[in-house]
Amino acid sequence: MLVSTGLDLTRLVKPPRSLFVNFPMGNPFGPPGSADYQRRILTVALELTSTMNTPGDITELRDAWPADFQDKVEASLLMG
Amino acid sequence: MEPVRYVDLLNQRYKQLGFPEYKWTVNEDAPLTPLIKPLDECRVSMLTSGGVSHCSLEPWDAFARNDFRLDTVDPMATAQDFEVNDSYYDTTDANVDLNCVFPIDRLRELDEQGVIGSVAPRLWSGFMGRIYKRTEVREVQAPALAAELHDDDVDLFLLVPA
Numbered sequence: 001m002l003v004s005t006g007l008d009l010t011r012l013v014k015p016p017r018s019l020f021v022n023f024p025m026g027n028p029f030g031p032p033g034s035a036d037y038q039r040r041i042l043t044v045a046l047e048l049t050s051t052m053n054t055p056g057d058i059t060e061l062r063d064a065w066p067a068d069f070q071d072k073v074e075a076s077l078l079m080g
Numbered sequence: 081m082e083p084v085r086y087v088d089l090l091n092q093r094y095k096q097l098g099f100p101e102y103k104w105t106v107n108e109d110a111p112l113t114p115l116i117k118p119l120d121e122c123r124v125s126m127l128t129s130g131g132v133s134h135c136s137l138e139p140w141d142a143f144a145r146n147d148f149r150l151d152t153v154d155p156m157a158t159a160q161d162f163e164v165n166d167s168y169y170d171t172t173d174a175n176v177d178l179n180c181v182f183p184i185d186r187l188r189e190l191d192e193q194g195v196i197g198s199v200a201p202r203l204w205s206g207f208m209g210r211i212y213k214r215t216e217v218r219e220v221q222a223p224a225l226a227a228e229l230h231d232d233d234v235d236l237f238l239l240v241p242a
Contacts, residue, residue, distance in 0.1 A: 002239045007083040014107040025169035032177030039186045055112035073084050075170035077093050
């Protein structure tokens, strides 16, 4: 099971099963210090593993990041 | 916010930098092995490719390319035992709380609560940075890791690219 923050990238690569979380790269399990939230996303990912049986399927978590995260997107586009 | 179109944005960025057109990996199908055990009987392992290193080890090269270093991670280590170095995403939150990107403490808690059967004896950190050698990944590195997971009797493997 893959936990992804890049929906288009995941569609290209097509892992066996994926959970897409529309959060910034670096925060697939949510914000820092939010243990309950991190546990929830982790549990969802683990539980989906037994129910997602179509190869390449992506389940999209409906939760929204509380703010625009364009600054974090810019950081993920840097070239080393 | 709509999902970020990373492919379009990166294509634009590469073009601006004068790089040749990037050839994205496109897979037409995927393998799938059904999970036959209930979750509370499964042994779970986890991989991060987010530049996560134990403080006793060398930090990752934040600008790594084609680095096939692969660290084993002790599942009893806690989030405070690690640092994160990766220039390809904003690591600010991950360095405050590793569980944002590699929920090692949460996974151990799910074991203690009986939600999963057990945590595998080894978790993993590797495939970090930009890797352009796809054949090496597909034919050498990934099968080698799969063999290690098999040795650990892992039932469920969670991959978190960051």
